[in-house]
Amino acid sequence: MTSYSQLNTSQRILMGPGPSDAHPRVLQAMATPLIGHLDPEFVEIMDEVKSMVQQTFQTENYLTFVVSAPGSAGMETCLVNLLEPGDEALICIHGVFGGRMAEIADRCGAKVIKVEAPWGEPIDPEQVRLALETCTPKIVAIVHAETSTGVLQPLEEIGRMAHDAGALFMVDAVTSYCGVPLKVDEWGIDAIYSGTQKCLSAPPGLSPVSFSDRAVKALENRKTKVQSWFLDLSLVKNYWGGAKRAYHHTAPVSAVFALREALRIVLEEGLENRFIRHRENHELLATKLAGLGMEFLVDPDYRLPNLNAVRIPEGVDDALVRNRLLNDYNIEIGGGLGKFAGKVWRIGLMGESSTPNHVNMLVSALEEIIDPNLIHNGKASSVSTYG
């Protein structure tokens, strides 16, 4: 029988698409001795978490809770609860995660109408308007911050169009939540999900979710059972709310402790201050990368400050640079997903990883790793061979 050594991981600096660096207070909360998932103290903690999720989503939605699984399960929670077989679902796709929504909606038996934009660009509301002339969808779904492309999608106009068409407006806020302005109630968002490991800087594993009263009404009017038992909100809601908490599943107690602490840190900093910090560190990075002759993928008007998609300079070896960043500097950045593999780096400045020090560490390391001829003048010639 093989024996395994003590856990011994490197001290990574996390500047990819998530997880981001966790605050020591959050890590400490993870190590809190366990209490029962129906302990009155835990019920109180769930109530506090719910209230802090409401504050950070800027919503008063009663049905606000945390899915006991990562962001992808949050996405599936929204879709399996809102959609029934035969429903039309208008899904906006401008990257990997819009595509994932369409895939899940299809598995719900919905008829999916796709509105697509080239990767690296936002969805034009006009496209949605035209599509809405051809269908009467139950939901219009869109990704606020496309983690695969670094696009920040304006939401308000599309939300109004969805409502005018009688549809519910569903938003993926995995990478935007707690990093850029996000006003669930003011923007008319009916269903939203996020993750914990991006701008919240908690460990991955949970998905904060919120449903408007309109969305709740749609749940109540379902004709069929939700196909997932684990994600069925008619059951989950009795665990996360109500006078008497009904056992549904065993919540990940430690992860909820950590989420509570991460939310506390967000509210201590203040949402507005946090957004400004993310914006400023993005600008610092943009300035420094411009100095190296490196280019952003996305038009400045739609650039996500917390996830920076940057074109890999011509002639630079993607894998070689990322391996050296990881092995020599302990810095993780993200490679391109899908059609951007090998062409784009995704640099996360999220939560605790959004500091001037992070920007400086990364830019200095890139300067040391990449042949200056390939970057300072933006011209390709050959890959640096040192290292």
Added chain:
Amino acid sequence: MTSYSQLNTSQRILMGPGPSDAHPRVLQAMATPLIGHLDPEFVEIMDEVKSMVQQTFQTENYLTFVVSAPGSAGMETCLVNLLEPGDEALICIHGVFGGRMAEIADRCGAKVIKVEAPWGEPIDPEQVRLALETCTPKIVAIVHAETSTGVLQPLEEIGRMAHDAGALFMVDAVTSYCGVPLKVDEWGIDAIYSGTQKCLSAPPGLSPVSFSDRAVKALENRKTKVQSWFLDLSLVKNYWGGAKRAYHHTAPVSAVFALREALRIVLEEGLENRFIRHRENHELLATKLAGLGMEFLVDPDYRLPNLNAVRIPEGVDDALVRNRLLNDYNIEIGGGLGKFAGKVWRIGLMGESSTPNHVNMLVSALEEIIDPNLIHNGKASSVSTYG
């Protein structure tokens, strides 16, 4: 804006149906700074976890992995991957969790054939044999350790019957795993899931799962897509195995760290030693409770040593006793589920919570809380009014 105080939980002693007390080394692992979910170091950790799950399940199944969500999601993973609409599923029900399997199988569009035993008793293999004469199910599913009743279900004969009928044999091992003997390969189990917060003594949030080659073949022969994207093994398996790990979702990195440490502790102790320890502490508890005149729900032949279902003595107030245990002694035990609510206590002696000290603390506290007239002679009269 409300402000929230530092996390300040009581030092609970966890003797309910889970979570159990976590080892300090496991809690410490939870607080390890994060690394990326595709970091080569994390991939190595996943491989180690997979290998240790194989060892503890006593299987060589290649498709052995960990679902990034609690045990209920492990249950759903097995069912949504194995079942397609129209399939027959023979589900054995002798408590809450068998009922849950039937509910999920129904949501998969399967035709559910139920074989039921009274709560507190095991399923008689003869019942399964008779049922198999009336149907040709794709799976025969059963709970090994019914957390709601404290029954340990013998598996081997039913497994043979399932195979003879051409069915896959699926087992819920949430509460048995690492606490009582469980031999996946030797017993012909084709699909199994467990949880981390029972006899493994890791925090809740993950579900170790394993599929036999026969089950894998069934997955490959599916005609329809798995209805859940998040739990679709055709996607998940490329993240947990294979030469190049494909991104599927962001794994709960910290929880995997903790699971690794919990598995290491199990293997250090040795499975056999661990089973003996669970058995011995159960016997100690049984002896001491008998001394108080308290009775077990389940026949000694089928008693689960790690989750002890005990009849609440007549005249004793369930809520009052459990509240005093929790508030005055910091001891959590479980109440009855479903039809056993108010009638049964469920005393967990699982993992780190299976020690003579745990038994002694609980029994002494019960002696102090409950009116001696109600227990020592097993006769009901009135509830103790002190406290």
